[in-house]
Amino acid sequence: MQETQAERSIDVSAEGKDQQQTSHGSLSADMNMRRRLWGIFSGSIGNMLEYYDWFIYSALEIYFVKGFFPDGDQTVALLKSAAVFAIGFLVRPIGAWILGIYADRRGRKSALLVSVSMMCFGSLMIGVTPTYQSIGIAAPVILLIARVLQGLSLGGEGGSAAAYLSETAPKGRRGFYSSFLYTTISLGQLLAMATLVLLQQFFLTSTQLQSWGWRIPFLIGALIALVGIVLRRNMEETESFAKHVKTSRKGGAIREAMRHKKACVMVFGLTLGGSVANYTFAAYMQKFLINSAGMDRSTASLISVLSLIGFTVIQPVFGALSDSIGRRPLLLTFGMVGTFGTIPFFTFLAGIKNPFIVFALVMAALVIVAMYSSVSTITKAELFPVEVRSFGLAVPYAISVSLFSGTVEYIALWTKKIGHENWFFWYVSLCIFFSLICYLWMPETKTASLIDLD
Template sequence: MTTALTGPAQTRRAPSARRTLIGTGIGNAVEWYDWAIYATFAPYFAAQLFSNTDPTSAILSTLAIFAVGFVARPFGGFIFGWIGDRIGRKSSMTLAVGLAALGSLLIGISPTFGAVGAWASLLLLVARLIQGLAHGGELPSSQTYLSEMAPREKRGLWSTLIYTSGTVGILGGTLLGAVLSGVLSKADMAAWGWRIPFLIGAAFGLYALIMRARLKETDAFEHETVQERHEPMWPQIVRHRRQALQVIGLTVGLTVSYYIWGVVAPTYASTTLGMDRGEALWASSIALVVFIAILPLWGRAADRFGRKPIMWASALGAAAMHYPMIWLLRDSPWQLTVSMSVMLFFIAGSAAIVPAVYAELFPTSIRTVGVGVPYSICVALFGGTAPYLQQWLTGLGSANLFNVYSVALLLVSAVVVFTIPETKAKDLSH
């Protein structure tokens, strides 16, 4: 027999839910903000932290380090996944956001190439690797934590907080870039203005760390037996290799499309298509607001109709609209707004619910690392290299090869959806 919560019990539960959503959301937003402002402000600090004798080489080197940061993510996924599955989801999340803030601080105070030579580039590399470790641990830890804390019948809706808060972080960095570009001269932006967002990220990271330290651990983790919690990890990883491959397959199309259309599109529009930098950032901001607004609708639909129909609609819709939106996008801000909005509308379908889907594929004892390692490997191999690959192929006059590549990966994700079970409202307590 169950009894409805009333009086003090109900009062205690509501603040707990709010604390969970706020603590998880703020930390996740800071992580994504720290991660994305690198791409947003790369055109400004490329010549400061690398030799400015060849501007094209400097921006390519900066984007290469963007990709190198992704190399650290699988290691972060394993380290923080181990912490999450052995010590606790809360501890993993708290440590991850603190490490991300440290990476932003290092970039914000980094000396220039003119002052210390190649040491400036090396410090940027170290800072990006730190952020890669942190971001590799943040997503699986926060996804697992949120999924285990959510009511099972609303897990799809709750899971939308991951990309909602993350995109709020990206949007914050984008808006800050637009404001700074309008207030400061290009010379001031190149000289010192680009440091501002990284220092802000470090400050907010400290606040997020304090917020997460006050969260409670999930019941699913606390109810595990000592034997379950200390079962050797590698045999479990091998035993759940099918699920790991499914995570990679479901992620591959989403990660490339999201990074191209949701993160680096304004940089591509300004550096390759000749669009005004400030106008590109404002156009991108509008599209990101559309993305944020549509995420809860996809989450509610997944709780009602199931995970698989939503993921099919997302992958196939994005694949169908990729070429039309590429053809639309030229040198006008309204074209960037429309093309990004349309693509992000469909990308949002998968982005809204994959945190829940990933968690529902694995048992409690390996849920964090089981998601973290394959997810991070996939994002490192495909998401991290996407901006560089797009820039490189465009420079060679072979931009269409990248478009074929993007659509093909979306179709791969659509096919992989056939292989997973329908996990709507699954019990995550075991």
Template sequence: MNAPTFASAPANPSMQTSRAARTRLVLAAAVGNALEFYDFIVYAFFALTIGKLFFPVDDPVGQLLLAVASFGVGFFTRPIGGLLIGMYADRAGRKKAMLLTLGLMALGTAMIAVAPTYAQAGIAAPIILVIARLIQGFSAGGEVGASTTLLLEQAPANRRGFYASWQFSSQGLSALAGALTGVALTATLTTAQLESWGWRVPFFIGTAIVPVGWWLRRTMEEAPPQNVAAAPKAPKIPLVTVLREHGRAVLNGLGLTIGGTSAHFIIVFYLSIYGVKTLGLPSWTSMLSGCVSGAILFIVAPIGGYLSDRIGRNKLAQTTRILLMLAIWPAFALLNKSPNATTLLAVVTVLSIVHSLNVGPTGAMLGELFPRSVRATGAAIVYSIGVAIFGGFAQFFVTSLIVITKSVMAPAWYVIGCGVLSVIAVACMRERSQEMLD
């Protein structure tokens, strides 16, 4: 039987409103994710300064490792946040959950902005920093599940991929903004000014964005299902239902997330570090590389979402994943053969375009795996676990592989291995782009 088309399908009530209202919906859903990745970039940019100010270790390398570790602890609370906030979104509504995640993210960012240094507060300083990162990780874990499902459910039936793609597009814009903020501060302030107060500026900027995001989310409308009477209510414990009745969907979602996350962290973040640390390129190439990949993700991810609505999500996801797997090894080989800034930027550009097309349909695919009653819980669990393990520990895995194999091509093999899991997962998923969501 052929899948139904949307030629005469009625639009959701919320989509019968003005273009301004639809734009507000997208902005409201994307703002929390944008704040998360903005903080991600600026924290990484000032890791050396933070390590020096918050960790009383004489060895500079030890300070950096502790700073990176304090950043990484946020990944441990992502699955917990995904679970608890996801269940809250299914039972209380997406809008309430999104307000909660934005408030928690704001709290964590503000704590970092005003945190006393070790010289001012002693051991309390790194403790405050770690608590702030734990709060941010908890918030980020629940953010994607709640906001992506809202975009998916409120979108016109034939534009779900495009609407959900803005969740990931916002990551690119915030990465670009974070990199540019770091470059601007480094270029205009002295080392003493950066260590005294300059490193706090990006976090104050992030906190200042929150009132706008709060207003957008507070005033947006969350339209109910078209048939309220027939809409299933969320179970008392959505997690039990997800694991008991949708185990296959969880495995498929994890496979999909693993492939995208591993590629994202290698292309967007690790390649620039690889160029500087392994290939000996100048440090300015690192920030420029981050700006290029962020800008491409912002522009191209919605194109991927749009195409998935037209040609099918599975076809686009499989094609671009295989292309990325075929390109990643030659890309690293070319970098090692011609280690210069031009090669690095060319490689980042090509890989980022393919990767951005691939993640375009991901948000819709994750949400379409689960029914409305447990959608936020299911999407949040698979995304937060996949990102926490295969994203948060990506650099650890890759560095370990380089040490074990003695090969600088290890990052490529990591992306290829994770990509195989993603290809298998998508092959097991039903194409939903031309079906009604619920």
């Protein structure tokens, strides 16, 4: 039987509709992926700018410390400045508490915007504050206030950014995309160190840096933080939060978090050793090379910059690997090597003068640390449901970081001052060992992720 004209018209019409639907579906998928990538980019870059502002303090501390704390020798002045650095950490749980609740009720985007604005203002305060010689005790007081403001900012940043990236990343690639949170933390630190090296090598003398040049990176930090504000204003809220926004506003944050007590304990434990190791090998290393290994400032800074480049590049590699083999194998490797390798590492490093060997050793240590940092964000996020993810992740993380990571530099300098620097090496090893126990206890979050239930 021959097909009628009407039947042929119907077939053509149906075929056209199918093609149109396929085209619209493909376009919608492309647009959705572009939105995901833009969200990941904006959240990550904003995080990088915040950590630049945070780490520039540590990078330039050896130059501005006498301007705020003029009495005593270099180690004493550094101890006072390290105390201010530690206080900035101690207030992070407060920032995590306030902005964690805000992120779970008002959205990840809103909390991230508040966070970067606070960091911007803190950097501006430090950059324009006169020294002790000009305004007396007001100088270190203003420095302390600025660091408290930045500590509150960073406390809220961690949970909100981790929730945002993990919820935005596509399933099966969450380890890879979430690793960019620590990648941008490393980039922020690298940018801070690179700024210092450029000033040291090409623009300013050591005297100029100590007199006034140290202010330049802080003012740059305030300026580039404005870029983070613009980027985050144009971000879209995550689909997970938008879908559960009504549920997320019910009940108190503490009551909701208490329903996930085991997850909170695991976040605290797996953070403890990893963050202590990160701040020891990535942030404090520059001062160890100068103050303990006897290297000059320029060489130590250059080694720190070059090793941080490698540390940054390796993050997404391990993140992608975790999408295949899981998060626990990487965490367990870090835990075992860190526990038993830290003491011999520092003991050996203190006696090495060859900068090439020093760089190789520091780089090897950071590769091990990257096995934690690359999967830290996604592992913690996968432990919580959407309605309490930011608060539940941020608060135990911030408490752990505040109590242990924020005091790394102070403990290291104090043990050196009393003549028992090896105690610090034992301290780092014990912190990593505690986390190793948690890695053995925790489930493989890749296969039991609560993000799948959003």
